[in-house]
Structures are given as structure tokens and as C-alpha cells.
């Protein structure tokens with residue numbers, strides 16, 4: 081199968097033929113139909129986060145099940161599925177206490193003494209985040225995908241797998257926004273726009289979007305923002321505090337910068353919560369005024385929106401089908417597998433919401 085391979089940090093992706101193994105007892109072979117390009121892929125390509133090379137990036141996909149292992153009960157060949165990097169074992173402490181997106185049990189990967197899922201003995205390929213979706217086929221653990229309604233278009237299904245699951249989840253699961261509360265979302269890319277949409281679904285009061293690109297205003301408003309602040313215009317913290325007469329109940333950072341994470345904390349009202357979903361490069365630290373904890377402000381992280389993806393993804397599909405979740409507007413461009421580097425360059429400008437790779 082063809083795949084976009086990363087061989088060195090910062091290098092362009094190379095389209096190569098990569099062998100793929102057959103499903104083991106708990107594995108599923110998927111024919112990839114569509115895959116979104118997420119900023120997290122770019123962080124790994126640029127070395128802001130480490131990953132073992134060579135690898136195939138990509139983790140926001142949908143496709144059709146081609147074959148399943150002998151023990152797989154959750155999906156069957158022909159099923160349309162959305163994948164999720166939050167593979168879970170189902171029996172560790174995280175899974176049993178409802179925090180399955182924190183599961184890191186080694187059984188989700190193949191043991192080192194077995195042939196790799198991707199590549200061959202001469203050149204084993206490291207699987208990226210349990211998936212490696214910039215490829216015509218994926219071989220994944222059965223708990224890394226969920227079946228969806230076959231009427232759901234693949235391109236829109238794919239972006240649920242990371243951006244939407246994360247943006248919706250950070251609001252509903254991690255921050256637990258209550259009706260009427262005020263929410264600021266810093267960064268209006270795929271994740272931030274989905275967080276704005278999630279806040280609207282949760283019944284938030286004022287939803288304030290912040291981005292440095294002025295062109296994001298109309299998109300942010302279409303997703304449910306009531307206000308938009310162009311970050312480059314000045315101090316977005318002061319503007320948020322003024323607009324809300326004292327600060328927001330929730331601030332969501334969806335960029336991945338230490339400065340905007342600090343801003344998220346600074347724009348909270350007393351008792352408010354800042355949730356950082358952006359991936360801040362490894363090694364960077366935040367600086368926060370310690371006395372602010374006396375105002376009972378809270379600072380927390382969110383991994384993949386603290387999802388329960390086998391439950392969340394079908395619900396998000398039905399939210400789309402009933403018009404509550406905006407996915408059509410989130411896809412700015414549809415591209416081919418060979419266009420990923422170009423999509424990364426466009427992503428760096430902040431002008432687009434999401435590029436989605438379509439496979440034939």
C-alpha cells in the first residue's frame with residue numbers, strides 16, 4: 081500500500097510502497113477513505129514532540145473495514161469506521177474509572193518479538209499514535225476504531241476522529257461547561273472551531289473566539305461564537321475581561337503556545353478554569369502568578385478531549401445529521417496523499433480550518 085513516510089525530523093513526507101501485516105486476533109485492517117491533517121502531525125514532523133522514525137503520520141481518519149482478527153467482536157468487514165488514537169484496553173485503572181483516553185497499556189501495540197504491523201523485517205515502520213493514517217490502509221487495535229452510520233460522508237467522518245472529538249470533548253468532558261457559562265476559545269483552527277461548536281451545544285452563554293487571523297471571524301461566528309477578538313489588535317486578555325465584566329468561567333487554549341496558555345489563565349474570573357488542549361512544545365514552561373490560586377482559578381490539560389470515543393463518535397455523527405454540529409464548513413480543502421506538505425504549509429498561515437486527504 082502507498083503511504084506518506086517521515087524519515088527524518090523536518091523532512092518532506094515521501095510517498096512509498098509500505099508492506100502491511102495481516103490482522104492478529106484483536107486487530108482490524110481498514111481501507112482508508114479520508115484523513116484530516118491536524119496540527120499535531122506537524123508538531124511531530126517538526127520535532128516539537130519526539131516520535132520514532134521512520135513512521136507514517138496521520139491520525140484523523142475514516143475508512144472501511146477490510147478484515148478483522150479472530151477475536152474482534154466490535155466491527156466486521158464492510159463496516160464504515162472512524163479511527164481514534166485513544167486506543168484503550170478496557171481493564172486498566174484509567175479504563176475502569178471512565179478515563180479510557182488516558183490508557184497506555186502496552187497490549188495495544190504488537191510485542192517487539194512479533195512482526196511489526198507496518199513495514200517488514202528489513203525495514204519495520206513505527207506506527208504513529210496507534211494509527212498511521214496517511215496511508216491507503218491501516219492495521220489497528222480493535223479498540224482504536226468505531227463503526228458509524230454508513231450514510232455519513234467519509235471526509236466529514238474523518239475530522240470527527242481528532243479535531244471534533246477533541247474540541248467537543250474539551251468543552252463537554254474536560255471542562256464540563258454548564259449552560260449559561262462564558263467560554264473563551266483561543267485559536268480557531270479545527271480544534272478551536274469544534275470547541276466553539278461544543279460550547280454552543282453545551283448551552284454556553286457568551287462564546288468569545290480569539291485568533292490572530294481576522295478572516296477567522298466569520299467561521300468562528302458560524303460555529304457559534306458570539307464575539308471575536310483579533311489577537312494581533314492588542315491585549316486579548318483585557319478585552320475578554322472587559323467584555324465579561326471580570327473574566328470568563330472557562331478559557332480553552334487551542335493553539336499550543338506557552339504565552340496563550342498564560343493568557344487563558346489570566347482571562348478567568350474568580351473560580352474559573354483554564355483548559356489547555358494545544359500542544360506546547362516539549363521543554364517550554366508556563367509562568368503564572370501564584371497568588372491567583374487564591375481566587376480559586378484552576379489550570380488543567382486535556383488529552384483528546386477526555387473522550388469516550390466509542391460512545392462520542394456515533395453521537396457526534398448524529399449531531400451532524402441533525403444540524404447541531406458543523407462539519408461542512410470545517411473542510412477548507414480536499415487534497416491527495418502527495419499534497420500533505422503543502423497542506424502543512426497552509427496550516428502554518430492559520431488561514432484555513434482543515435485540509436482533508438481523500439483516497440481513491
Ligand SMILES: NC(=O)c1ccc[n+]([C@@H]2O[C@H](COP(=O)([O-])OP(=O)(O)OC[C@H]3O[C@@H](n4cnc5c(N)ncnc54)[C@H](O)[C@@H]3O)[C@@H](O)[C@H]2O)c1
Pocket residue numbers: 117118119120121123242243246266267268269270271272290291292293296311334335336337340356357358359360382383384385427428429430431432433
Ligand atoms: N490535546 C490534544 O489531545 C490535542 C488534540 C488535537 C490537537 N491538539 C493541538 O491543538 C492545537 C490546535 O490544533 P489545530 O489542528 O486546530 O491547529 P490549527 O493550526 O488548525 O489552528 C491553530 C489556530 O491558532 C491560530 N493562532 C496561531 N497563533 C496564534 C496566536 N499567537 N494568537 C492567536 N491565534 C493564533 C491560527 O491562526 C489558527 O487559526 C495544536 O497545538 C494541536 O497539536 C491537541
Ligand SMILES: [Zn+2]
Pocket residue numbers: 118119120121139140242243
Ligand atoms: Zn489531531
Ligand SMILES: [Zn+2]
Pocket residue numbers: 168169170171172173174175176180183184185
Ligand atoms: Zn486501559
